[in-house]
Amino acid sequence: MKTTIQLLSIALVCILSNFTTLNAQVATEKHIEFETGEGWFNYRVETFKNKGMLLLSQQEKSANWKVEAYSDDLVKGEDKTLTLPKGYYMRAEYTSDFDENLLFSNKQSQFIFYQIDPNTLELTKSTGVLPKKMNINWMVAQGDLAFVGLQNKKGPTLLKINIKDNKTTLIPINISPYDLNDLSIEKIQILEGTGQVFVYINAYNKKDHNMYVLQIDESGEKEALYNLSATTDKKISSVSASPLGDGEYIFTGTYSSKSSASSEGMYIASANAGDIRFMKFYNFTDFQDFFSYLPKKKQEKIEKKKEKAEDKNKELSYNYYIAEHPIQKIGDVYMMVGEAYYPTYRTTTTTTYVNGKPTTTTTTVFDGYQYTHASVAAFSMDGDKLWDKTFTMYPSYKPFSVKRFISINTTNDKIDLLFASENSIRSFSVDVEGNVANERSVNLITETDDEEKVKRSSSNLTHWFDNYFIASGYQTIKNSDEKIGNKKRSIFFINKITYE
Numbered sequence: 173m174k175t176t177i178q179l180l181s182i183a184l185v186c187i188l189s190n191f192t193t194l195n196a197q198v199a200t201e202k203h204i205e206f207e208t209g210e211g212w213f214n215y216r217v218e219t220f221k222n223k224g225m226l227l228l229s230q231q232e233k234s235a236n237w238k239v240e241a242y243s244d245d246l247v248k249g250e251d252k253t254l255t256l257p258k259g260y261y262m263r264a265e266y267t268s269d270f271d272e273n274l275l276f277s278n279k280q281s282q283f284i285f286y287q288i289d290p291n292t293l294e295l296t297k298s299t300g301v302l303p304k305k306m307n308i309n310w311m312v313a314q315g316d317l318a319f320v321g322l323q324n325k326k327g328p329t330l331l332k333i334n335i336k337d338n339k340t341t342l343i344p345i346n347i348s349p350y351d352l353n354d355l356s357i358e359k360i361q362i363l364e365g366t367g368q369v370f371v372y373i374n375a376y377n378k379k380d381h382n383m384y385v386l387q388i389d390e391s392g393e394k395e396a397l398y399n400l401s402a403t404t405d406k407k408i409s410s411v412s413a414s415p416l417g418d419g420e421y422i423f424t425g426t427y428s429s430k431s432s433a434s435s436e437g438m439y440i441a442s443a444n445a446g447d448i449r450f451m452k453f454y455n456f457t458d459f460q461d462f463f464s465y466l467p468k469k470k471q472e473k474i475e476k477k478k479e480k481a482e483d484k485n486k487e488l489s490y491n492y493y494i495a496e497h498p499i500q501k502i503g504d505v506y507m508m509v510g511e512a513y514y515p516t517y518r519t520t521t522t523t524t525y526v527n528g529k530p531t532t533t534t535t536t537v538f539d540g541y542q543y544t545h546a547s548v549a550a551f552s553m554d555g556d557k558l559w560d561k562t563f564t565m566y567p568s569y570k571p572f573s574v575k576r577f578i579s580i581n582t583t584n585d586k587i588d589l590l591f592a593s594e595n596s597i598r599s600f601s602v603d604v605e606g607n608v609a610n611e612r613s614v615n616l617i618t619e620t621d622d623e624e625k626v627k628r629s630s631s632n633l634t635h636w637f638d639n640y641f642i643a644s645g646y647q648t649i650k651n652s653d654e655k656i657g658n659k660k661r662s663i664f665f666i667n668k669i670t671y672e
Contacts, residue, residue, distance in 0.1 A: 197614075197670075197671075197672050198597060198614045198669060198670065198671050198672075199669070199670050200667050200668070200669055201640075201668045201669065201670050202245065202246045202667070202668045203665065203666070203667050203668075204246055204665065204666050205647075205663040205664065205665040205666070206663060206664045206665075207661065207662070207663060208646070208662045208663060208664055209662060211231060211232055212229040212230065212231055212232065212238060213229065213230055213232055214228075214229060214230040215227065215228070215229045215644075215646075215664040216228045216229075217632075217642060217644045217666060218267050218272055218290070219634065219636045219637075219642055220267075220269060220270055220271070220272075220290045221269040221270065221637060222269075222270055222290070222291065223243075223244040223636075223637050224241070224242075224244075224270075224289075224290030224291045225241070225242040225243075225244070225246075225290065225636070225642070226239055226240065226241060226242070226272055226288065226290050227239075227240040227242060227666070228240075228272075231253075234256075235256035235257065235258060235259070235260045235261065235276070236253055236254060236255055236256055237253070237254045237256070237262070237274070238251060238252070238253050238254070239251065239252050239253075239254065239272075239288055239293065241290060241291065241292075241293045242666075244637070244640075245668075246666065246668050249293065250293040251293070252293055252295060254274070254286060254295075256276055256284060257278070259278040259279060259280075260276040260277065260278050260284060261276060261277070261278070262274060262275070262276055263275050263276060263277050263283075263308045264308050264310070264311035264320065265311075265573075266311045266312055266313050266318070268313060268314060268364065269364055270290075271287055271288060271289055271290065271313070272287070272288040272290060273285070273286070273287050273288075273311070273313040273318060274286045274288070275308065275311055275318075275320065277302060277308070280301075281301055281302040281303070281304055281305075281306070282299070282300075282301055282302075283299065283300055283301070283302055284297065284298075284299050285297065285298040285299070285300075285318060285333055285335065287313065287318075287335050296335050296336070297338075298318075298333050298334075298335050298338045298340075299338065300333070300338075300340045302322065302331065303322060303324075303329060303342070305324050306322040306323065306324050306329065307322065307323050307324065308320060308321070308322060309321050309322070309323050309357060310357060310359060310360045311360070312360045312361065312362040312369070313335075313362070314362045314364065314367070315367075316334060316335045316336040316337075317332060317333065317334060317335065317390055318332070318333040318335060319331070319332055319333075319360055319362065319369055319371075320333065321357040321360050321371070323356060323357060325353060326352055326353055327345070327351075327352030327353050327354075327355050327356075328345050328352075328355050328356055328357045328373070329342055329343070329344060329345065330342070330343040330344075330345060330357075330360075330371060330392070331343070332392050341392060343388070343392040345357070345371070345373065345386065347373065347375055347384055347386075347397070350375045350377060351377075354375055354376055354377045355373055355374065355375055355376075356373070356374045356376070357371060357372070357373060357374075358372040358373060358374050358383070358410070358411070359371075359372045359410070359411070359412075360372070361412060361413060363413065363415055366415060367389065367390045368387065368388075368389065368395075368415070369387070369388050369389075369390070370385055370386070370387055370388075370413050371385075371386040371388065372384070372385055372386075372410075372411050373385075373386060380401075381401070381407055382399055382400075382401035382402070382408075383399075383400045383401050383407075383408035383411060384397060384398065384399050384400070385397070385398040385400060385411065385413070385423065385443075396445060396446040397446060398423075398443055398446055398448065400423060400441065400448070400451070402448070403448060403451060404427075404451060404453070406427045406428065406429065406436075406439075406453060407427060407428050407429065408425060408426075408427055408439070409425065409426045409427055409428055409435050409493070410425040410426045410435075410493055410494070411423055411424070411425040412424055412425060412496045414496075414498040414499035415498075416499070416501055418444075419444050419445055420442065420443070420444045421442070421443050421444070422440065422441070422442055422443075422499040422506060423439075423440070423441040423442075423443060424438065424439065424440050424441075424494075424496045424499065424508060424510070425438065425439060425494065425496065426438050426439075426492070426493055426494050427439050427453060429486075434490055434492075435456075435490055435492050435493060435494075436455055436456070436490070437453060437454050437455035437456045437457075437458065438453075438454055438456070438494055438510065439451060439452060439453045439454070440452055440454075440506070440508070440551055440555045441555070442555065450554055450555045451555070452551075452554075452555035452556065452557075454557055456490055456492065457474070457475075457478045458557070459547055459549070459560045459562055460559075460560050460561065460562060461561075461562040462512075462545075462547065462562050464545070464562055464564070465544050465545045465564045465566075492512050492513070492514050493512070493513055493514065493515075493574075494510040494511065494512055494513075495510065495511040495513060495543075495574050495575065495576050496508065496509075496510045497509040497510070497511075497576055497578065497580055500580070500582045500587055502582065502584070502585060502586075502587075502604050503585075503604060504552070504553055505550050505551070505552070505553075505558065505604045506550065506551040506552075506553070506555075507548065507549070507550050507551075507582075507587055507602075507604070508547075508548070508549050508550075508551065509546065509547070509548050509578060509580060509587070509589065510546060510547050510549075511543055511545075511546045511565060511576060511577060511578060512543065512544055512545050512546060512547070513541045513542060513543040513544065513574070514541070514542055514544075515538065515540075515541055515542075516538075516539045516540055516541070516542050516570060517536050517537060517538055517539050518536075518537055518539040519534055519535065519536055519537070520534070520535050520537055521533070521534050521535075522535070538572070539570065540569075540570030540571060540572050541570055541571055541572070541573075541574060542570050543565060543566065543567050543570075543577065544564070544565070544566060545562055545563060545564050545565055545566075546562070546563060546565040546578060546591075547560055547561065547562045547563075548560065548561045548563075548587070548589070548602050549561075550604060550606060558606070559605075559606035560606075561602060561606060561608065563598075564593060565577065565578065565591055565593050565598075566593050566594045567592065567593070567594075567632075567633075568592065568594060568595065568632055568633050569632045577591050577592065577634065577635075578590070578591040579591065579635040585603050585604055586601050586602060586603040586604070586609075587601065587602055588600075588601045588610075589601070589602070590635055590639075590671075591635065592633035592634060592635065592641060595615060595633070596613055596614060596615045597613070597614050597633070597641060597669075597671045598611075598612065598613045598614075599611075599612050599613075599671075600612070614671065632644050632645055633669075636668075639670060639671050639672055640668060640669065640670060640671075641668075641669040641670075641671060642666060642667070642668060642669070643665075643666070643667040643669055644664070644665065644666045644667070645664070645665065646662065646663070646664055646665075647662070647663050647665060648660060648661075648662050649661050649662075649663065
């Protein structure tokens with residue numbers, strides 16, 4: 173593979189936006205690029221809190237993947253190829269703060285699991301067999317353990333993989349009085365550094381629809397079971413847990429009415445030892461400027477719909493979900509940051525011929541999650557909303573799994589937020605009273621040299637560590653001065669960007 177490395181050769185020109193209150197500077201500290209079409213495709217970059225970075229790519233006409241390690245200065249280290257038998261495909265991926273976890277399987281339900289250390293590129297491999305006709309719908313990992321959510325028509329099962337010992341254990345999921353086929357795993361969450369695993373389970377039959385939280389330890393033993401729907405007639409759509417210590421947890425997520433598939437707002441609940449201490453609900457329209465990212469006419473339309481719904485004693489519903497960050501407890505205030513997103517879809521059309529006659533089939537395909545904005549909110553110790561702030565946050569790409577784009581740092585009296593939005597980097601602080609300070613925003617414009625012109629470009633901009641960001645993506649570049657041969661070349665690039 174041909175690699176070109178240039179230091180500060182591609183400049184990112186900083187233009188301060190209207191939001192800038194301090195002198196902010198952005199520079200491309202290093203740029204590397206790879207010629208595509210040389211046997212590898214589907215490039216992706218994964219970054220880690222310990223400053224590690226991995227570049228993954230898939231081999232053409234093969235099940236193999238290549239993993240390459242890079243230092244925090246984008247210096248290439250080792251690379252290894254994950255050699256997979258024919259018929260294996262990647263079924264799940266989980267990137268923790270400190271390692272990369274990949275699960276592959278084939279039609280015979282055999283699986284291969286890899287855990288990868290981004291700094292040493294040490295590979296830990298586990299193999300086994302999944303229960304027959306099971307779909308993989310979720311995976312989390314921490315340390316030597318991975319938990320995989322499995323589902324079929326008969327119901328859900330949790331698979332525990334002991335990575336170090338290459339042992340697997342099936343953990344049955346049973347909630348009385350429901351039948352197994354009434355249950356489905358909504359999500360699995362592992363609390364970093366605690367060893368605690370939360371399995372969020374939808375329990376649905378003709379009579380009711382409840383959301384349960386099953387808390388288990390590393391061995392798979394049940395520690396607690398919460399029914400978040402026990403004291404409300406609302407349908408819990410999503411849930412995340414934040415530990416506060418002494419066995420107390422804050423649950424946050426979105427809700428809707430029983431008959432709606434869309435979300436109406438978010439909730440906050442406090443629980444301990446299986447008991448719910450409080451649970452409060454807030455419609456999205458109760459948040460200040462929650463729809464400010466929309467054109468004014470659409471905002472006015474939503475406001476009119478809200479008034480009509482209130483006259484009928486109903487709530488508006490929206491196709492929104494919230495990617496919640498862990499609750500931050502500062503003094504006697506809970507502070508929450510949530511990123512709003514919604515699923516997008518596209519249609520594909522295929523035409524086949526039977527006996528010379530064309531048959532056209534149109535299929536709807538999931539096309540990633542579109543993030544649009546985020547909110548910071550403060551709550552009292554009893555869950556009463558004290559204030560909230562909403563701001564635009566529009567990532568440069570749509571991820572196919574839910575992720576959090578905002579980096580948060582908490583101090584004694586405030587939280588600092590740092591994130592990328594479209595082609596800009598933004599940062600600001602919010603204190604416990606809701607005051608915003610140190611607000612900065614810098615737009616990035618990529619320039620090329622006089623000889624080359626970028627014909628097409630797509631890029632992702634994400635926070636890496638400290639004040640560094642990574643921009644990566646594809647470019648098709650045309651060199652008009654090339655006299656012979658192909659004047660176009662396609663590359664995958666990675667830029668290390670500083671923001672001060």
